[in-house]
Amino acid sequence: MSGKRSPARRPTMKDIARHAGVSQSAVSFALNGRPGVSEDTRDRVRQVAEELGWRPSTAARALSGEGAATVGFVLARPADTLGVDSFFLQLVSGIQEVLAERHLGLLFQVVEDVADECAVYRRWWAEHRVDGVLVVDPRTDDPRPDLLDELGLPAVVIGGAPDERHPGLSTVWADDAGAMASVVDGLYALGHRRIVHIAGLPGLAHTERRIRTLRAEAGRRGLSEVRSVTTDYSDAEGAAVTRRVLEDPAPPTALIYDNDVMAVAGAAAAAELGFSVPADVSVVSWEDSALCRMVKPWLSALSRDSAEFGRTAARELTALVDGGSARAVRVPVPRLVERGSTGVARGV
Amino acid sequence: MSGKRSPARRPTMKDIARHAGVSQSAVSFALNGRPGVSEDTRDRVRQVAEELGWRPSTAARALSGEGAATVGFVLARPADTLGVDSFFLQLVSGIQEVLAERHLGLLFQVVEDVADECAVYRRWWAEHRVDGVLVVDPRTDDPRPDLLDELGLPAVVIGGAPDERHPGLSTVWADDAGAMASVVDGLYALGHRRIVHIAGLPGLAHTERRIRTLRAEAGRRGLSEVRSVTTDYSDAEGAAVTRRVLEDPAPPTALIYDNDVMAVAGAAAAAELGFSVPADVSVVSWEDSALCRMVKPWLSALSRDSAEFGRTAARELTALVDGGSARAVRVPVPRLVERGSTGVARGV
DNA sequence: CGGTGATCCTAATGCGCATTAGTCACTAAT
DNA sequence: ATTAGTGACTAATGCGCATTAGGATCACCG
Known part of the structure; x- marks a missing residue:
């Protein structure tokens, strides 16, 4: 057995280029479906990439203007209110399903209040961390839509009625x-x-x-x-x-x-x-x-189907990030499941 | 009022350099506490950075070898088992507290099983997305420690007894x-x-x-x-x-x-x-x-104090990411709170 | 008064990728 | 037979930052 295993090195496009005997640009073209390489070369490059277990560095991608491949989700609730809430885990799990398909990451943060939440958005934006955000718990007098407009950060508001003052925001809501x-x-x-x-x-x-x-x-x-x-x-x-x-x-x-x-x-x-x-x-x-x-x-x-709610929201956000235009999507009205706790009023 | 507000542009170090009338390297030195600039210049640069609302681009930072300023957290639970679990939200909320102080992001993902979880680790590693991960639900025959060793990805195992076969992993556990x-x-x-x-x-x-x-x-x-x-x-x-x-x-x-x-x-x-x-x-x-x-x-x-559990784990992970060596930390044994559901056995 | 460090900066390079601008060989057209 | 055109590449550049290698200026010492 070998002793200490040296930590593996991440393969880069340069490695692929060397192995395949082509230039680094050819690799880029091949891997991104851009024209400029023959099908033969393209296949060969793809195969080498596969063998080497190459994955694009999100850092490098983000730097060359391709976005961070990540969306953000902030939960503004005082820590002690977090208790036993099933809604958010379900929601997040639905969101994940859609994001995972597209290999998008979810940056998650819990903060105390909306002011902190805004600060987080500003930071994420300035740090180039996310391509868009999911906003929950919309308020009647909400500073977030304005901020997101100002930053030009794509966003989907979950649970709020559409607001014509913010045509850039998508909305997913139930009636x-x-x-x-x-x-x-x-x-x-x-x-x-x-x-x-x-x-x-x-x-x-x-x-x-x-x-x-x-x-x-x-x-x-x-x-x-x-x-x-x-x-x-x-x-x-x-x-x-x-x-x-x-x-x-x-x-x-x-x-x-x-x-x-x-x-x-x-x-x-x-x-x-x-x-x-x-x-x-x-x-x-x-x-x-x-x-x-x-x-x-x-x-x-x-x-209601909270996971589906999350899936819908995530789909809207990816559409928005891909350059689609904002929409207002209605999910089905919650259905009343009658169990044992409701009955005829006393004295009727 | 102006019409459509043009989305703000992210200020870069070059902007700061121009405004402060120094070179871009001087800005870097000033902002990172490196020697090579006078205190006067340093202050001036800091102030300009502040005025411009500059924040380092994590993408660029990560690319120049500084790490992604992000840690990962994967929850491997079938979606329908997620139900009403208070432990994880509490844990995550504690984790966040510590990470937020240091401006570290938390990349969160829900998957179906441990195999998927391993795939996520590989991807995160190859994509250069995270500097370390928090591992929960350790198993008796767990493939994750080996994988993390192989990838050289710093990790803290939450809830597992220390394992001498993986001296690189930190452990936070209760007895x-x-x-x-x-x-x-x-x-x-x-x-x-x-x-x-x-x-x-x-x-x-x-x-x-x-x-x-x-x-x-x-x-x-x-x-x-x-x-x-x-x-x-x-x-x-x-x-x-x-x-x-x-x-x-x-x-x-x-x-x-x-x-x-x-x-x-x-x-x-x-x-x-x-x-x-x-x-x-x-x-x-x-x-x-x-x-x-x-x-x-x-x-x-x-x-038990699940949030504190999370805080401890996050602290260990940041220490590890900063180059510290792995430790095994014991958190206090959970305390039995006697309420009405326990009593003398029938017939005693 | 030439040399020797310090001090404070600037220039240049690289990280991994996307992209734009060439380069080269070969074919079709004039 | 010269030119325009095309397919398949390679070279070079930039993204925003950290870092290393160089200047330039000044004080001090023999």
Whole structure:
């Protein structure tokens, strides 16, 4: 056996050129499908490259203007809010599927807030690190689209409604408004008149959209005891808000939670207060995951295909990076999966 | 207002040189703390760089031999197993904290299996994309250390015991054996004699380590009805195995689950079968998270600081990349947080 | 007053690749 | 038979940075 194995050296185009007995430019032409070499030579070069296990250095590629072959993804959430969120891992896993096919890397970063996120975009841009970014958690007053415009960095906004002020950004979104309307429809049909929506972070575009829709739907039906309460998405706040609203003299008969974590925590809190689900109070989760099937009764939930969401977003971004023009893509409205946590309102 | 804003151009060292009235090399010296420029010039250059918002192009840096300023992280898990895992997000968030300080990027990829993972390492190496990698889920018969040795790619193995055959790899691990011993100690003291360990994926180093330790501890105390069952970490298998073992004529009085997801699902399954927790059966989760406090009774759990785990691993990797030598670092043994799911064994 | 270092800079080179501008041999056309 | 044209290459250049090899200027010493 040999002793210490010397770390392998990366083969370069020069090595290929030497082995194949051609110039380095010929290798470049051959490998990139450019004209200027005969088919014979092209094949030979390809074969040598294969044998040597050559891969283009992304650094060199990026330097000669070809882009970094990488896209960025920033998650702006305080570290302690990261908890048990199934949505993002699913999303990322979908994103990866598409990127991997095209050998694009995913640069990932977790930061505290949107200001930091903007700083990251600036840095990535200046450092020539990414060809585009995926933006999540769009806000009602969001500095990111302007910044990305300014930097000329291709971007896809995930989960935000299209914004005509930023024609350069692609958008992938679900129609929360429609989903909210259908949930309210369903609850109304079951006799529910007092409904509380335990929403997510205030300022997020989809939070506000859901709140607005709920208010509109309530108004349309003349329901005065329908409202939204914003939270930080944590199980703690989900439970706390649940306790608070159920201790009201006229407690709601239905609760809509903006994510699975709060729904589960809220259902548990309700049970502790002596409220039976769904006899006393119905519960709907705006995110489906294994979590919803870990409690009894299983939670009715709005189910969407988060991985597919990610795939779609990644596809849009690659299209944009390749020079395509921005589009607004709608993914299917989440579907309500009825389980044991929703039922006829008490007293109907 | 101006019409279409032209996308900003990235400033380069040449721009700085021009503005500061010095040569490009002087700029390089100044900015990198190399000798060869006066303090005056250095300050002036720094200021101009600041004004222009200059950041070094990682591509160019990497090309001139400085490394890619990026580390890699591959998660080899079938997409559908990704579910509700809190450990990885916490871990990644800790990793990021350390990397962000040093302006290192994190290249992240999800793949199906270890073979794909190896392919990713090869590609990253050949493409010059990363300076080092973080390896998770070490296995008993693992091809990755050999590969990383061969490529000369600095790496930190997270969660594996040190392996003297790979002196080039750093290791960050917790003493699962000690933790397992203490859990068994505790259960034994409460009178438990029939214990089932619902373990994670077979082949993972820490799974096997826990199984071995459990067997050893049982042997030491002459307990014959103690065993481990491996699973895929999913809530479904956790529940299924729980049902199977509890339907035994002599069911266990204590269950140890290798993660929080299975523990919660298992506790629910036990309840459905009419087993009361902890009166009929005690439950311990080998991972603490919000999940453990979403069910009643709250689950006793082995709690560790996953973010700190990540920080430690990232620090070791940066040290390694900077030319330091490999080390084996032990993080604190997870601490058992006693909640409502563990109690005196039935009939004691 | 010529030499000897320091000090502070500039010029030039290379990293791995894409690309543009030649070069050369050979064929078709005038 | 000279020229224009074409196919198949090679040489040379630049991307943005680090680095090495050279100047130029000045102070100090014998």
